[in-house]
Amino acid sequence: MSLPLTALPGVVPPYAHWVEPMAAVTVSQGLGQAATTTLVRVLLVVLWAWLDLAGLEPHFLLNLPPFSFHRKFAICLASNGVIFFGDGPYNFLPNVQYTSQxxxxxxxxxxxxxxxxxxTQGEPSAEYFIGVTSIKIDDKTVPLNSTLLTIDGEGNGGTKISTVNPYTVVESxxxxxxxxxxxxEAAARNITRVDSVAPFDVCFSTENVLSTRLGYGVPTISLVLQNENVTWSIFGANSVVQVSDDVLCLGLVNGGSNPRTSIVIGGYQLENNLLQFDLATSRLGFSSLLFxxxxxxxxxNFTSIA
Structure with missing residues (x-):
């Protein structure tokens, strides 16, 4: 099942500042009781997913009747993104299909x-963390303190996914x-650094920057996950932000020296990437940039039939 990423009555989605305003969902008086109950359950699942991704803990929903969906949902963020419930396939125009496989x-x-x-004190987090083990830029390993990439006994460190933060926030x-x-690596491509533009610290001239199918031709950032063969590659469309006609900025924000979480992957870096949260098996599936x-x-494609 799929729904447009819209706003529920009285609820602001965590990604609201990225999603175009759309009409609130209402329940028609003409619906029968069974149909109304089903729709309400669907809306509650939407609310659950949004609260989870916002880092809030929707425990007030735990005592509601069980939903008929598998414990799996997917998001695909854009100016008018979509949220899916259950398994795929996920169909996009023109004639592009993604499955779990x-x-x-x-x-x-x-x-x-x-x-x-x-x-509550002692309560585990309801947010979604992934195990980044190292970071590479154009296949060069970034020298960093790898202990910051793991979660310590007090819950500090690690990498989480957030739709609350507009850009990725990183420990200093x-x-x-x-x-x-x-x-x-940008200098090796003859890309010239220019003055910073808030909230970004690192900016470049667009001169000598090529446009590619994956966005601007800048160095690729790779998050290395459970092993060297599993990486989340962040290409130009997600790594740099065009702040003016002639200036691009690296879309990372300095999170200071003692943040609770070392890396918080923000909304801009998630855009146009299909993410499947399989809660039953505790796995995240990702597509890489759909471009x-x-x-x-x-x-x-809302009209397709799986």
């Missing part, structure tokens, strides 16, 4: 200590190492 999977982790703004020493390597198959998250 075509995604790359990495384990989802639970932080033993909640990182939510409101939680990791930020320094990543940006220095990115600047060096590689000449489609976008806005091109979901």
């Amino acid at each position: 075509s995604l790359t999977f990495t384990p989802l982790f639970i932080n033993p200590v909640s990182t939510a703004s409101a939680s 020493s990791i930020f320094k190492a990543v940006t220095e390597t990115f600047i060096s 590689g198959r000449q489609t976008t998250c806005s091109n979901f």
